Amino acid sequence: MEAENHTGVWEFVLLGLSDDPQLQPLFFGLFLSMYLVTILGNLLIILAVSSDPHLHTPMYFFLSNLSFVEVCLTSTTVPKMLVNTQTHSKDISYRGCLTQVYFLMIFAGMDNFLLTVMAFDRFVAICHPLNYSVIMNPRLCVLLVLLSWLIMFWVSLLHILLLKRLTFSSGTAVPHFFCELSQLLKAASSDNLVNIILLYVVTALLGVFPATGILYSYSQIVSSLLRMSSSVGKSKAFSTCGSHLCVVTLFYGTGLGVHLSSAMTHPSQGNMIASVMYTVVTPMLNPFIYSLRNKDVKGALGRLLSRVASCP
Numbered sequence: 001m002e003a004e005n006h007t008g009v010w011e012f013v014l015l016g017l018s019d020d021p022q023l024q025p026l027f028f029g030l031f032l033s034m035y036l037v038t039i040l041g042n043l044l045i046i047l048a049v050s051s052d053p054h055l056h057t058p059m060y061f062f063l064s065n066l067s068f069v070e071v072c073l074t075s076t077t078v079p080k081m082l083v084n085t086q087t088h089s090k091d092i093s094y095r096g097c098l099t100q101v102y103f104l105m106i107f108a109g110m111d112n113f114l115l116t117v118m119a120f121d122r123f124v125a126i127c128h129p130l131n132y133s134v135i136m137n138p139r140l141c142v143l144l145v146l147l148s149w150l151i152m153f154w155v156s157l158l159h160i161l162l163l164k165r166l167t168f169s170s171g172t173a174v175p176h177f178f179c180e181l182s183q184l185l186k187a188a189s190s191d192n193l194v195n196i197i198l199l200y201v202v203t204a205l206l207g208v209f210p211a212t213g214i215l216y217s218y219s220q221i222v223s224s225l226l227r228m229s230s231s232v233g234k235s236k237a238f239s240t241c242g243s244h245l246c247v248v249t250l251f252y253g254t255g256l257g258v259h260l261s262s263a264m265t266h267p268s269q270g271n272m273i274a275s276v277m278y279t280v281v282t283p284m285l286n287p288f289i290y291s292l293r294n295k296d297v298k299g300a301l302g303r304l305l306s307r308v309a310s311c312p
């Protein structure tokens with residue numbers, strides 16, 4: 001009964017993308033297809049990196065972790081939406097909603113940290129190539145990933161503990177297809193000032209500083225490339241950095257769209273579209289970006305598929 005005492009509500013209502021019943025089969029088929037492509041593509045990246053000795057390097061270690069996080073991020077939101085669409089229901093339990101918020105923040109934050117670490121990896125590889133193996137040793141790589149998980153676990157837990165203090169009226173409607181923290185704060189019927197302050201502080205610390213780190217890393221990379229005389233070296237550097245830059249642009253572009261639209265007093269269709277791009281489209285496109293623009297990954301995927309095809 002503790003949840004009832006704090007919130008006065010056992011369920012939230014997810015309004016979804018549209019109320020038009022004729023569009024529901026279209027949404028179901030579209031999101032199911034994108035979800036399956038996301039799972040398959042990212043699992044192939046993980047299998048290719050783990051099975052190919054040529055890819056046992058820090059950059060591809062971080063890439064395989066990024067693919068794992070993308071699978072988890074999409075799995076946090078899309079399956080519940082598919083179930084609700086198929087059963088013609090819009091309900092999500094109070095605990096289910098908080099669980100969705102918790103894991104969504106963890107995986108979105110991990111995306112952010114991993115992209116920052118990958119930028120640092122490229123900075124060391126291009127600007128300090130002679131010390132690369134010493135600096136980016138396996139122990140440091142594992143430590144960076146574990147530290148990222150630890151930070152996001154505790155930050156997300158703090159958000160949830162403060163969220164449990166808020167009260168919601170019966171049948172609270174969430175104008176989204178999943179439980180998003182900013183939308184829940186707007187729907188709360190009690191004072192949410194502390195929650196909003198924490199949200200802005202965390203967004204500033206975990207958003208602005210990593211983005212600044214990425215910009216600094218690439219400013220140094222561009223400076224080193226301009227001083228580089230070998231065209232082969234430049235081409236190889238661009239091939240490895242190009243994929244990462246595309247993913248960074250997608251991640252921060254859609255993430256910025258979500259935060260800007262969420263800041264509006266009234267929910268807009270733009271918020272929905274930005275959230276779909278952020279939680280569904282971007283994780284689906286990442287494997288294609290890395291496999292099509294990166295010769296090493298493309299070759300590893302080809303060898304993996306050849307071994308699978310040759311199996312009796």
